[in-house]
Amino acid sequence: MAQDGARRVLAGVDAAARRLGLSPGMSAAHAGALVPGLHLVPAAPEADAAALERLGLWCQRYAPIVAIDPPDGLLIDVAGAAHLFGGEASLLTDLSARLERTGIAARLALADTPGCAWALARFGAGGIVPPGGAAQALAPLPMAALRLGLEALRGLRDVGLTRVGQLVDKPRAALRLRFGPELLFRLDRALGREPEPLTALAAPETPRAALRFAEPVGARESLERVTADLCARLVSELERRGLGTRRLDLVFTRVDRLDQAIRIGTARPSRDAAHLARLLAERLALVDPGFGIEEAVLTASRVEPLAETQESHLASHLAAGPQVPDLAALVDTLLVRLGAARVYRLAPVESDLPERAVRRVPALAAPLGAVWPADLPRPVRLLAPPEPVSAVAEIPDAPPLFFVWRNIRHRIARADGPERILGEWWVAEAETDLTRDYYRVETEDGERFWLFRDGPMEAQGRWWLHGLGEA
Amino acid sequence: MPPPRSPDAPTLAELRRLTEPAGLGAGSGAGTEAVPTLPFGVAELDAALPGGGLARGALHQIHEGGPRGRYAATAVLFAGGILARLDGPVLWCLHSRDLFAPALARVGLHPDRVVYCETWRDAEVLPAMEEGLRHRGLAGVVGELTRMTLTPSRRLQLAAEGSGVTALVVHRLCAGEAADPEPSAARTRWRVAPAPSDSMNRRTDRHMGRPRWRLELQRSRGGSPGAWIVEACDAQGRLAVPAGLADRPAAPEQVQRRAAR
Numbered sequence: 001m002a003q004d005g006a007r008r009v010l011a012g013v014d015a016a017a018r019r020l021g022l023s024p025g026m027s028a029a030h031a032g033a034l035v036p037g038l039h040l041v042p043a044a045p046e047a048d049a050a051a052l053e054r055l056g057l058w059c060q061r062y063a064p065i066v067a068i069d070p071p072d073g074l075l076i077d078v079a080g081a082a083h084l085f086g087g088e089a090s091l092l093t094d095l096s097a098r099l100e101r102t103g104i105a106a107r108l109a110l111a112d113t114p115g116c117a118w119a120l121a122r123f124g125a126g127g128i129v130p131p132g133g134a135a136q137a138l139a140p141l142p143m144a145a146l147r148l149g150l151e152a153l154r155g156l157r158d159v160g161l162t163r164v165g166q167l168v169d170k171p172r173a174a175l176r177l178r179f180g181p182e183l184l185f186r187l188d189r190a191l192g193r194e195p196e197p198l199t200a201l202a203a204p205e206t207p208r209a210a211l212r213f214a215e216p217v218g219a220r221e222s223l224e225r226v227t228a229d230l231c232a233r234l235v236s237e238l239e240r241r242g243l244g245t246r247r248l249d250l251v252f253t254r255v256d257r258l259d260q261a262i263r264i265g266t267a268r269p270s271r272d273a274a275h276l277a278r279l280l281a282e283r284l285a286l287v288d289p290g291f292g293i294e295e296a297v298l299t300a301s302r303v304e305p306l307a308e309t310q311e312s313h314l315a316s317h318l319a320a321g322p323q324v325p326d327l328a329a330l331v332d333t334l335l336v337r338l339g340a341a342r343v344y345r346l347a348p349v350e351s352d353l354p355e356r357a358v359r360r361v362p363a364l365a366a367p368l369g370a371v372w373p374a375d376l377p378r379p380v381r382l383l384a385p386p387e388p389v390s391a392v393a394e395i396p397d398a399p400p401l402f403f404v405w406r407n408i409r410h411r412i413a414r415a416d417g418p419e420r421i422l423g424e425w426w427v428a429e430a431e432t433d434l435t436r437d438y439y440r441v442e443t444e445d446g447e448r449f450w451l452f453r454d455g456p457m458e459a460q461g462r463w464w465l466h467g468l469g470e471a
Numbered sequence: 472m473p474p475p476r477s478p479d480a481p482t483l484a485e486l487r488r489l490t491e492p493a494g495l496g497a498g499s500g501a502g503t504e505a506v507p508t509l510p511f512g513v514a515e516l517d518a519a520l521p522g523g524g525l526a527r528g529a530l531h532q533i534h535e536g537g538p539r540g541r542y543a544a545t546a547v548l549f550a551g552g553i554l555a556r557l558d559g560p561v562l563w564c565l566h567s568r569d570l571f572a573p574a575l576a577r578v579g580l581h582p583d584r585v586v587y588c589e590t591w592r593d594a595e596v597l598p599a600m601e602e603g604l605r606h607r608g609l610a611g612v613v614g615e616l617t618r619m620t621l622t623p624s625r626r627l628q629l630a631a632e633g634s635g636v637t638a639l640v641v642h643r644l645c646a647g648e649a650a651d652p653e654p655s656a657a658r659t660r661w662r663v664a665p666a667p668s669d670s671m672n673r674r675t676d677r678h679m680g681r682p683r684w685r686l687e688l689q690r691s692r693g694g695s696p697g698a699w700i701v702e703a704c705d706a707q708g709r710l711a712v713p714a715g716l717a718d719r720p721a722a723p724e725q726v727q728r729r730a731a732r
Contacts, residue, residue, distance in 0.1 A: 358573070
């Protein structure tokens, strides 16, 4: 609720109030009449702005450049950072899930340009606009989606232009003459014809190192040198404060004010300048220097305490012997190159179901010591899902004599089984009746397979191939 | 192009050593300090390899010989057994999601030792392998590949020599692809295929014995090719010679050929 002259109006409403037909801009008296017992809270724009900034800083977990779009928006430049979350789609899912858990109602959109994403989030369905799809995505939206002033909107409405799509085939000169440069400027920004620099938020206490160049630089070798230089400076800053970095953001400011950002993550807090520079160099290929870069800022956007100096770290490794080499450098390189979800270790899960027997753990997690039961032979390749085969067994509970898989008949020379595996009903309701009788079989050629029947023979249990090879 | 990068520099000395007769290590134990080796513990096998075992810090290719070359199940176990007998972490570059880790643990490769990376294409596997091979202290790097041409094999071999990390390439054949080996810089090329297990029990019951493999050393630089029937890796990754077959390795070869057509 806010004061608008003599009137008290609603400044914002939550989801429940919206369902009751309330909307921002409505007078408080009207709202009170519509909803008896309405709970009104005085608006606190300063507190809102501070909260938005805090949320913006939190959003830096996703990408280095986060800009505030007052009063209630955030713009995140995810270019070059989405791979760390397994792609744009999973980044958006992750963001929306986390916001939802904290009770923040948000509309998310991801597009080529800040303008297009802004429009989709506020006036469209949100979601991801594929590269190059900005014009198409914007076409059905109302003019207000172009971030125009009230004046311009009224002018457009007067001549019957209400949808963004209607502007596309109009002569630009005429539009400029009639509505001024503002309209074309906004349209071009939304479509990516005009660059839109974002002013990145920065937490004041974040360790950072910056370099400004008298002459714009652009060559790959120069950027590598700059990167190494920045890393060295940042590392000495981190050393002074007893910190190690888990995430680095390198932002290049181009002469046309368009920022190019790259981000790398490390699996352990690090203060090794050479290592960090090498990780950043892996991603330098993504940086488009355009007409030149005039400033480079390296920020340690996630830091953790790292008390010991790197040398003593090394010494402790040497003392521990060669059997625990430090994998961090290798793992970091692979993480940066392949993405966080694609480098891991596998660890046992206490589950009889083979599909569930393995879980992923971080590549650098402490050794768990656990192994799968040693007395159960298991296949080398597990088919997911199991493939149906036709098999014939002489008598119930006997292993099959042969089976046909992908039109090839395999005659079974030797077999062992059954090993009965029951569904874990406490994990999934659907598994209450799951019963599998597993047979290890060897063909006449010596090939080994892992078959199961999903029920007793009397109950028309079907045969499936679940694995190949055996250890 | 920039001049040769520094990682290649130390390999020059290694190369020079390689051009010396590789047989240096074959006869005397003194040769092992030139190229450290990992013996299989099977006398016939080790005798065919220079230095009395599988050269460490070198590239080895493993082909699957059976009809299901796409899955390379036997080749994976053979590689796992080798790594199980080395010390240190292992980098395993996956080709698809079907590797079942419990099987590797059963040939002695503890899950804590293996870092997997999902490299779905050959073009991703090769750089990931090379990265791993530069990292001293790894026991080995495994890459599941469909094809490897001469140039990448040279790169991997040089990287392996530089760091002393053993590189194993497990070839996964595409459907219908000929298993025709391409020229390569690998130190050895193996072909592993499943073989019928202990036939002594056949008349009494149809229970399975320890799996057997037909192991063929197709190419070995400085060594001699050969073929053997071996008992598959045990829980420590060790191969063994079947009792009844120890003195006649040639006969089962023909049987196998006929069976495979």
